[in-house]
Amino acid sequence: MTSYKFIEKQYFGLNKISLSTRLICAVFCFIMYYFRENQQKTGDVYFFIGIVIILISILLFFVLHFRTEVNKNSVILDGLWTTRKVKINIDHLVEVNRVKYSKFIFNRTVYNLHFNKKIRFYTRGEYAIELVDKDGLVYLIGSQKTEELYRVLNEKINKK
Numbered sequence: 001m002t003s004y005k006f007i008e009k010q011y012f013g014l015n016k017i018s019l020s021t022r023l024i025c026a027v028f029c030f031i032m033y034y035f036r037e038n039q040q041k042t043g044d045v046y047f048f049i050g051i052v053i054i055l056i057s058i059l060l061f062f063v064l065h066f067r068t069e070v071n072k073n074s075v076i077l078d079g080l081w082t083t084r085k086v087k088i089n090i091d092h093l094v095e096v097n098r099v100k101y102s103k104f105i106f107n108r109t110v111y112n113l114h115f116n117k118k119i120r121f122y123t124r125g126e127y128a129i130e131l132v133d134k135d136g137l138v139y140l141i142g143s144q145k146t147e148e149l150y151r152v153l154n155e156k157i158n159k160k
Helices: 016-039 044-060 146-159
Strands: 006-011 064-070 074-079 086-089 093-100 110-115 118-122 127-133 138-142
Touching (some): 016 044, 064 146
Parallel strands (some): 118 138
Antiparallel strands (some): 006 064, 064 074, 074 086, 093 127, 110 118, 127 138
């Protein structure tokens, strides 16, 4: 049995960009329902579509995007059933930093995205943990609990 030092779950429905997009679509449907209902009495479809969008948004609050675990000697990033588990060996890490994830307010959810010489994992949060390994690979892990994750990883790296 493995003892975990840190566990965090991040869910799809809590991402700002996807949540705001779904809510804007629902508001549009309700506005169209209002105008259609007052003019032609055929706007019921818009009302039901708006309700369905809101129900899907609520369901997405419970759909796991990825799970971050720090155990004895590795960082494990495990996503949905269609994604590969990513295991980062703590012994190969040389640096851990707490950085701002992006300069933008809205960021897309990503899992194992190789972009600009960084491997990104993000669902939500303003800050991220940047891990650099011996080979020069940079992992950027977005988290809601960056202080705790940084503290745990820093302790493990300093023990080496």
